[in-house]
Amino acid sequence: MNPTEARQLIRAGQWTGPTAGLVEGYVQTNLVVLPRDWAFDFLLFCHRNPKPCPVLEVTETGSAVPVRLAPDADLRRDLPRYRLYHQGELVAEVTDVSSDWRSDLVSFLLGCSFTFERALLSAGVPVRHLELSRNVPMYITNMPCVPAGRFAGPLVVSMRPIPDSLVVRAVQVTARYPRVHGAPIHIGDPRRIGIADLSHPDFGDPVPMRENETPVFWACGVTTQVALSRAKPAFAITHAPGHMFITDVRDEQVADS
Amino acid sequence: MNPTEARQLIRAGQWTGPTAGLVEGYVQTNLVVLPRDWAFDFLLFCHRNPKPCPVLEVTETGSAVPVRLAPDADLRRDLPRYRLYHQGELVAEVTDVSSDWRSDLVSFLLGCSFTFERALLSAGVPVRHLELSRNVPMYITNMPCVPAGRFAGPLVVSMRPIPDSLVVRAVQVTARYPRVHGAPIHIGDPRRIGIADLSHPDFGDPVPMRENETPVFWACGVTTQVALSRAKPAFAITHAPGHMFITDVRDEQVADS
Numbered sequence: 001m002n003p004t005e006a007r008q009l010i011r012a013g014q015w016t017g018p019t020a021g022l023v024e025g026y027v028q029t030n031l032v033v034l035p036r037d038w039a040f041d042f043l044l045f046c047h048r049n050p051k052p053c054p055v056l057e058v059t060e061t062g063s064a065v066p067v068r069l070a071p072d073a074d075l076r077r078d079l080p081r082y083r084l085y086h087q088g089e090l091v092a093e094v095t096d097v098s099s100d101w102r103s104d105l106v107s108f109l110l111g112c113s114f115t116f117e118r119a120l121l122s123a124g125v126p127v128r129h130l131e132l133s134r135n136v137p138m139y140i141t142n143m144p145c146v147p148a149g150r151f152a153g154p155l156v157v158s159m160r161p162i163p164d165s166l167v168v169r170a171v172q173v174t175a176r177y178p179r180v181h182g183a184p185i186h187i188g189d190p191r192r193i194g195i196a197d198l199s200h201p202d203f204g205d206p207v208p209m210r211e212n213e214t215p216v217f218w219a220c221g222v223t224t225q226v227a228l229s230r231a232k233p234a235f236a237i238t239h240a241p242g243h244m245f246i247t248d249v250r251d252e253q254v255a256d257s
Numbered sequence: 258m259n260p261t262e263a264r265q266l267i268r269a270g271q272w273t274g275p276t277a278g279l280v281e282g283y284v285q286t287n288l289v290v291l292p293r294d295w296a297f298d299f300l301l302f303c304h305r306n307p308k309p310c311p312v313l314e315v316t317e318t319g320s321a322v323p324v325r326l327a328p329d330a331d332l333r334r335d336l337p338r339y340r341l342y343h344q345g346e347l348v349a350e351v352t353d354v355s356s357d358w359r360s361d362l363v364s365f366l367l368g369c370s371f372t373f374e375r376a377l378l379s380a381g382v383p384v385r386h387l388e389l390s391r392n393v394p395m396y397i398t399n400m401p402c403v404p405a406g407r408f409a410g411p412l413v414v415s416m417r418p419i420p421d422s423l424v425v426r427a428v429q430v431t432a433r434y435p436r437v438h439g440a441p442i443h444i445g446d447p448r449r450i451g452i453a454d455l456s457h458p459d460f461g462d463p464v465p466m467r468e469n470e471t472p473v474f475w476a477c478g479v480t481t482q483v484a485l486s487r488a489k490p491a492f493a494i495t496h497a498p499g500h501m502f503i504t505d506v507r508d509e510q511v512a513d514s
Binding site (some may be wrong): 024036040044045047048055058060061068146148149 | 293297301304305312315318325351403405406412492
């Protein structure tokens, strides 16, 4: 399947599940939709915190068309599952937000880790949660994001256990992809960044650490969800976890060089 | 002189000239100040056009303190010369904008080419306009920027004649500095980007091309000034050309790696 075919399947309501592996080799993104009144604060929050919040595209106000990432797409219908928030509270999970759309909405598409995980695998670096068909473990750290206007909150990270002999390689490989979270933010002792127990992630599933492996931590897009839940904008739409937007852009196109 | 001393001299009204060479080794920036109502469109314009408009810092609304680039600075008084615009028209050139300040203003600090010119010189690449103590020649191209809201306009470039044997080196050196315009946008024939005659720049001074030299073109911060003059915001403040903001950040700190 190519990205257009996948989006048509989703738009027709024939695919409502997670998007990992649905199309191979194309960038998938997080979605955050906010009223225009909140858009500057959010864009500034992303600009000040580019590792957790790498902005790949922002639509014009009112438009649901991501003209650069997928010009034939409709962001109101082409994700398999959305979450609707009122005043920061989750009020519904739906498969189409056409009837919730408003002319003052701005859509933000943010890079996600699927792209760099493919790059890790290609470089011979194993990715534990993929081996086990689990969700990646995610943790709230004690590292504050740089606040911006009404947005603030802690950095959320994802963790992958990496064989000691491949840790440097993992840094090198992911550093090439700053637009999908890039190089790790921490290597080693989880307590240094405020994580008490790796076996109890704040989001996702725990994964086992094997001998001669080091925990490596990358900035995670869930950071924006925590910031949103604290800022409590009057209205917001996001993708449902794992139910991403599939773009026409190949993974390699967002590499640095 | 260090950056704090230079800013104090400027704040006291004892330096009202251009800032090139005033302090060595520190990043200097362009300044654009806009009402909050225009801030989202402008930040989005910069995000969509990062080569001409590399955003280094955005202040909180109403604040004149760039907390990351120079926490003891006052953007209303620490630049030697400012330009004030009403409805896109230049109405005054002043050395202090304290009395023009408003609580709804947002300040944008954008990278400038001084940093990569130092890097070129350090790498043994000559910079003609510096040798001749002239302003760099700048040209309006036929390449449109990606519009954003009310902002649109052509890409403006600066040109430096580079000895043929050093062109690749010049690309490599400046590519390390994406936050101060980065790698060139064009090498060679000026007509390919809509420039009819190198001896008649749209801004700055012409410089001679010598034998065995190639014109190399970099994205230029004047792009924002052209976009501003077309968008005609009700109110805007910018630095006067060449009269930049001096930060506490060393040139090397904005290099990529």
